[in-house]
């Protein structure tokens with residue numbers, strides 16, 4: 001799924017208003033709109049298609065995005081120097097599958113937000129905060 005919400009224009013016409021509590025319902029609606037072999041735009045800026053993790057990361061890497069794989073064993077996020085338009089790959093409650101991790105490591109860099117393990121949702125919030133702080137202080141490379 002790709003969420004790139006339209007932020008300009010009229011709510012309900014050009015864009016949809018989305019609060020945190022609407023996300024699960026939105027994902028459910030989008031899953032029903034899946035069409036085999038097609039990238040389907042369900043709402044303005046909200047797409048669904050079926051594609052494996054490696055393929056997604058491979059395509060992003062070809063678009064010259066810097067890929068970072070979140071892992072407590074990685075390099076400290078405060079030390080690596082994050083490039084513009086970074087892509088962060090986060091595991092679920094089981095972590096990233098070992099088989100895919102091997103290939104992911106070839107496409108990106110292992111990055112840590114500390115030695116403790118966090119939930120994926122917490123990890124995303126921490127990473128967003130790190131990027132915001134870098135951007136606010138003009139340090140985003």
Ligand SMILES: C[S@@+](CC[C@H](N)C(=O)[O-])C[C@H]1O[C@@H](n2cnc3c(N)ncnc32)[C@H](O)[C@@H]1O
Pocket residue numbers: 069070071072073089090091092093094095096111112113114115116117118119120123
């Ligand atoms: C709940 S954790 C996965 C726990 C899983 N049981 C394991 O042992 O890998 C979910 C994801 O958050 C990210 N994560 C959690 N703690 C992290 C940390 N300290 N540094 C970097 N990424 C972290 C990783 O991508 C991880 O796969």
